[in-house]
Amino acid sequence: MSLQDLHGLLSNLQRNPGIPLDLDWVDSIRVNRSAAERRAATLPARRTVKKKYQAAWLLRAIACMDLTTLGGDDTPGTVRRLCAKARRPVRQEVLAALGAEQLGVRVGAVCVYHQMVPTAVEALQGSGIPVAAVAAGFPHGLSPFAQRLDEIRSSVAAGATEIDIVITRAHVLTGDWRALYDEIAAFREACGEAHLKTILATGELGTLTNVGKASAVAMMAGADFIKTSTGKETENATLPVGLVMARQIREYLDRTGYKVGYKPAGGIRTAKQSLDWLILMKEELGNEWLLPDLFRLGASSLLTDIERQLEHHATGRYAATHHQPMP
Numbered sequence: 316m317s318l319q320d321l322h323g324l325l326s327n328l329q330r331n332p333g334i335p336l337d338l339d340w341v342d343s344i345r346v347n348r349s350a351a352e353r354r355a356a357t358l359p360a361r362r363t364v365k366k367k368y369q370a371a372w373l374l375r376a377i378a379c380m381d382l383t384t385l386g387g388d389d390t391p392g393t394v395r396r397l398c399a400k401a402r403r404p405v406r407q408e409v410l411a412a413l414g415a416e417q418l419g420v421r422v423g424a425v426c427v428y429h430q431m432v433p434t435a436v437e438a439l440q441g442s443g444i445p446v447a448a449v450a451a452g453f454p455h456g457l458s459p460f461a462q463r464l465d466e467i468r469s470s471v472a473a474g475a476t477e478i479d480i481v482i483t484r485a486h487v488l489t490g491d492w493r494a495l496y497d498e499i500a501a502f503r504e505a506c507g508e509a510h511l512k513t514i515l516a517t518g519e520l521g522t523l524t525n526v527g528k529a530s531a532v533a534m535m536a537g538a539d540f541i542k543t544s545t546g547k548e549t550e551n552a553t554l555p556v557g558l559v560m561a562r563q564i565r566e567y568l569d570r571t572g573y574k575v576g577y578k579p580a581g582g583i584r585t586a587k588q589s590l591d592w593l594i595l596m597k598e599e600l601g602n603e604w605l606l607p608d609l610f611r612l613g614a615s616s617l618l619t620d621i622e623r624q625l626e627h628h629a630t631g632r633y634a635a636t637h638h639q640p641m642p
């Protein structure tokens with residue numbers, strides 16, 4: 316199956332409509348941090364990707380990547396260059412050497428601030444690559460609620476088909492699950508047909524138990540994806556957090572029959588880290604979560620290292636980083 320076909324599967328997935336808030340379920344969630352850390356530590360050690368398959372796995376990581384720029388210094392020019400990279404993330408000669416020219420390699424989405432949505436939509440026209448916008452007072456989620464809803468609607472009107480919202484961390488830290496549920500459900504409604512990715516900012520939630528509970532509430536409220544971090548917290552995506560969230564996704568599937576996607580984001584910079592995340596998905600959720608409709612890696616600089624590793628697979632040599640220019 317080509318990577319284009321994988322992207323084609325996107326539209327066939329039934330969206331999670333959400334379910335009523337189930338507080339008994341939320342109360343029952345308890346996470347033992349040391350057990351989660353031990354299990355997460357064994358994942359990269361127990362399962363490695365054999366060298367001959369590594370290039371294919373790295374191409375898969377690219378297909379699942381939300382290529383991101385969320386800088387205060389973003390300009391239409393840098394966003395256009397990023398979109399050009401999104402269309403052709405790996406140099407032609409590297410793909411040719413890997414025998415992967417026909418795969419149609421491209422990224423999962425391009426993720427930008429609202430201001431840059433029209434530029435990205437125009438630059439990606441005809442590519443089939445969705446534009447994701449961060450919204451709802453990103454990164455802290457503390458602007459007036461009505462404004463956060465407006466922001467979502469404006470990004471959808473501008474052409475974003477995926478909306479990455481942030482939650483009010485205080486709702487989690489005070490255990491106000493009803494407020495969290497209502498907030499996310501309102502964001503989902505404001506998204507309309509656009510897919511809702513719910514950023515939990517896990518590094519600010521205090522405990523893994525809170526991460527588990529917030530994951531469950533977000534899915535109950537209708538999140539299409541749950542996502543770890545904004546990339547702006549001190550602690551971003553970690554494997555123990557990934558394990559907790561993946562297990563909640565599995566639990567939600569078992570109880571409701573709905574598949575919710577997963578997006579680790581923030582601090583994922585090396586090809587090796589991207590393989591660790593793919594292994595975690597395969598082990599905990601199975602092969603369907605290795606496809607862009609259910610898995611994304613949010614990253615601003617990961618592609619540079621993946622391209623470097625692919626070049627090494629293709630030629631046996633490492634190129635200087637400046638040979639894989641990013642905007």
Ligand SMILES: O=C[C@H](O)COP(=O)(O)O
Binds near residue numbers: 383613617
């Ligand atoms: O959602 C994506 C993150 O903002 C990217 O974080 P990063 O710059 O650490 O890769």
